[in-house]
Amino acid sequence: MRQRIAVIGGGPGGLTFARVLHRHDHPVTVLERDPSPDARPPGGALDLHDGLGQLALEKAGLSAEFRALSRPEGQAMRILDPDGTVLRDWRPRPDDRANPEIDRGQLRDLLLGPLDVQWGRAVTRVVPGTRDGGALVRFADGRQETYDLVVGADGAWSRTRPAVSPVTPHYTGITTVETSLDDVDTRHPDLARLVGDGSVAVYGVHRKLVAQRSSGGHVKVYAQFRAPLDWHANLDLADAEAVRSSLLALFDGWAAPVLDLLRPGTAFAHRPLYVLPVSHTWAHVPGVTLLGDAAHLMPPLGAGANLAMLDGAELAESLATAPGDPDDAVRAFEERMWARAGRWAEITTAGLERLVGPDPALAVAHFDRVQPA
Ligand SMILES: Cc1cc2nc3c(=O)[nH]c(=O)nc-3n(C[C@H](O)[C@H](O)[C@H](O)COP(=O)(O)OP(=O)(O)OC[C@H]3O[C@@H](n4cnc5c(N)ncnc54)[C@H](O)[C@@H]3O)c2cc1C
Numbered sequence: 001m002r003q004r005i006a007v008i009g010g011g012p013g014g015l016t017f018a019r020v021l022h023r024h025d026h027p028v029t030v031l032e033r034d035p036s037p038d039a040r041p042p043g044g045a046l047d048l049h050d051g052l053g054q055l056a057l058e059k060a061g062l063s064a065e066f067r068a069l070s071r072p073e074g075q076a077m078r079i080l081d082p083d084g085t086v087l088r089d090w091r092p093r094p095d096d097r098a099n100p101e102i103d104r105g106q107l108r109d110l111l112l113g114p115l116d117v118q119w120g121r122a123v124t125r126v127v128p129g130t131r132d133g134g135a136l137v138r139f140a141d142g143r144q145e146t147y148d149l150v151v152g153a154d155g156a157w158s159r160t161r162p163a164v165s166p167v168t169p170h171y172t173g174i175t176t177v178e179t180s181l182d183d184v185d186t187r188h189p190d191l192a193r194l195v196g197d198g199s200v201a202v203y204g205v206h207r208k209l210v211a212q213r214s215s216g217g218h219v220k221v222y223a224q225f226r227a228p229l230d231w232h233a234n235l236d237l238a239d240a241e242a243v244r245s246s247l248l249a250l251f252d253g254w255a256a257p258v259l260d261l262l263r264p265g266t267a268f269a270h271r272p273l274y275v276l277p278v279s280h281t282w283a284h285v286p287g288v289t290l291l292g293d294a295a296h297l298m299p300p301l302g303a304g305a306n307l308a309m310l311d312g313a314e315l316a317e318s319l320a321t322a323p324g325d326p327d328d329a330v331r332a333f334e335e336r337m338w339a340r341a342g343r344w345a346e347i348t349t350a351g352l353e354r355l356v357g358p359d360p361a362l363a364v365a366h367f368d369r370v371q372p373a
Contacts, residue, residue, distance in 0.1 A: 003148040003326055005319070006031055006137060008123050008160050012046070012053075012104075013292030013308030014153030015111035017316045019060040022115060024320035029147070030115060031137070033122040033154075037112065041180075042105035044212055044220035045074060049099050052306035056313035065110055066102065074101030074213060076198030079367055084255030087364055090371055091197075099302070101198070103214045107305075126150050126163040126288055133286040133327065135163065149319075149326065150288050153312065156274060158294035165282040165290075169274035169297050174356050175227050176273060177247060179265030181211075181219040188264055194257060195219055202258050203363035207250065208356055211261050221261045223247050224356055229272055243268040275299060278349055279342040281334075289330050291315060296341035299352035303344045311337050 005021065007014045010032035021028040034040060048054050048070070057066045072092055079088040092098075102110075122140040128150075129135070135150040152160020156169055184192040191211070194200055199212040207225035214220065235246055247262050276297045292308025315333045322329040351370075354362040 002026065003319070004134070004146075005029070005149045005151065006145070006147040007151040007153050007312075008126070008137070009152070009154035009158075009292075009294070010034070010037075010108075010112075010117050011153060011155055011292065011308065012107060012111070012305040013294075013312045014151070015108065015115065015312070016056050016060060016309040017151060017153060017291065017312030018115050018117075019062070019111050019113065020056075020313045020316035021320055023059075023061050024316070026316075026320045028316075030117040031121040031123060031139075032117050032119055035120040037108065037117075037119070039119075042103070042108060044218075045071075045101040045103055045214040046107060046305045047075065047099040047101050047302050048107075048309075049302075049306050050097065052303070053309045054097075056306075056309035059313040059317055060111070062110055062113075067097075069106050069110065070097075070100035070102045071197075071215065072097055072100040073197040075099050076196050077367070077371065078194075078196055078198075078200045079364055080200060080202045080255075080258060081360075082202055082204045082251075082254040082258065084257055088367060088371075101214075106215070123154065123159050126152065126160045128163050128285045128288045135287040148287065149330065151315065152288065152290040152294045153292050153308065155293045156297045158290065160288065161290060161294055163288045164285045165280070167276060167280055167282075169276050171229055172273045172275055172299065172352065173226055173228075174224060174273045174352065175229070175231065176271040177223045177243065178269045178271055179221050179262070179267065181221065181261075181264050183217045184213075184219050185217050188260075190257065191219070191260060191264075192217070194261070201363075201367075202254070203355065203360040204251070204254065205358055205360065206356060208363070209251065209254075209258060209261060221265060223251070223262065224273075225250060226356060232270065237268065237270050240265065240267055273299060273352070275345075275349070278345040279338065280345075281338045284331050284334060286327050289315070289334060291337065295337060296345060298341070298345040299348040301348040301351045301355075303348055307341055307344060310340075 291311035
């Protein structure tokens with residue numbers, strides 16, 4: 001008899017998991033808290049690496065579609081000094097498909113395809129061990145359901161995680177304030193040139209500004225800096241002018257063309273960076289597992305969605321094809337995921353320390369190390 005499988009969360013990890021199971025004709029229930037796919041802005045662009053996110057899409061049978069949608073030119077990266085001097089201006093070769101960019105919304109729609117997601121199903125708790133090694137899922141509306149396997153792909157603040165691990169994310173001491181620019185090529189041509197086809201990053205002492213292009217002339221601007229969690233205690237984060245003034249004061253002395261990135265945005269979102277401990281693992285619990293940020297939340301340095309997708313693809317593939325006990329497939333998956341995520345958590349943790357650290361030269365050196373020649 002086939003297992004009843006539910007995945008909690010319709011992010012990159014959960015949807016890839018469901019899509020690969022679907023490809024293998026295995027039924028899966030996707031439970032997503034958002035009331036609809038467009039309930040929130042999907043966020044900026046993601047770069048999908050050839051051995052990670054792109055491999056996951058291959059397992060989902062979606063490589064050709066990704067090729068058509070993704071933007072290899074979005075890999076371009078420029079680094080400036082706070083005085084505006086261009087330190088690096090890296091452009092990919094036209095055939096370079098190592099890390100092409102795709103808009104999060106496009107990726108979500110690509111993965112959704114034929115999937116039948118249950119929207120508006122916020123999970124409050126997962127209780128293992130209630131049904132022949134399966135688990136009970138409780139919902140915010142009071143309903144509950146049982147499954148043979150519950151996969152928590154519900155992100156940083158996972159409601160599934162407590163079923164397997166008492167660990168919660170901790171603050172890195174670095175926060176992000178994000179704003180968006182629309183139609184940059186027409187409305188802000190100077191900023192469009194500054195950002196180029198991909199991203200521009202400016203590193204200062206304990207702070208950085210990054211702007212990244214998505215398709216359709218959209219640009220996300222991220223101001224990242226070291227600060228206590230309550231740095232905004234005397235600031236109304238809904239007051240865009242007040243936040244802008246505060247950021248301009250924080251980046252005081254930086255060149256005007258760089259600070260111009262902060263001027264047009266009409267709203268700012270505060271996103272403190274939280275992480276799980278490097279090498280977060282747990283004692284295996286039959287009937288429940290985690291993948292993606294729920295399992296290994298790490299600094300956002302271009303790996304998280306890639307890892308979540310590959311986790312999802314690999315777990316789905318082994319559940320659909322493993323001849324033996326599905327619980328053995330889950331155990332083997334967890335061991336593999338922990339090893340891979342541990343390596344990336346070390347890399348991204350060290351990277352964040354350099355990119356938002358005391359010596360901006362270390363940030364540039366980090367870029368030189370990770371960027372292909
Ligand atoms: C600014 C920024 C830039 C980034 N850039 C990159 C990049 O270029 N490349 C990259 O690989 N990674 C990047 N990342 C990291 C990446 O966004 C995450 O690692 C990735 O989204 C994790 O995917 P996930 O599916 O595990 O979780 P999520 O994307 O967080 O998805 C979780 C889903 O679960 C749902 N959910 C949550 N709670 C519940 C509940 N109780 N009940 C039901 N549903 C629930 C949520 O609504 C959501 O849809 C970036 C992150 C940030 C912040």
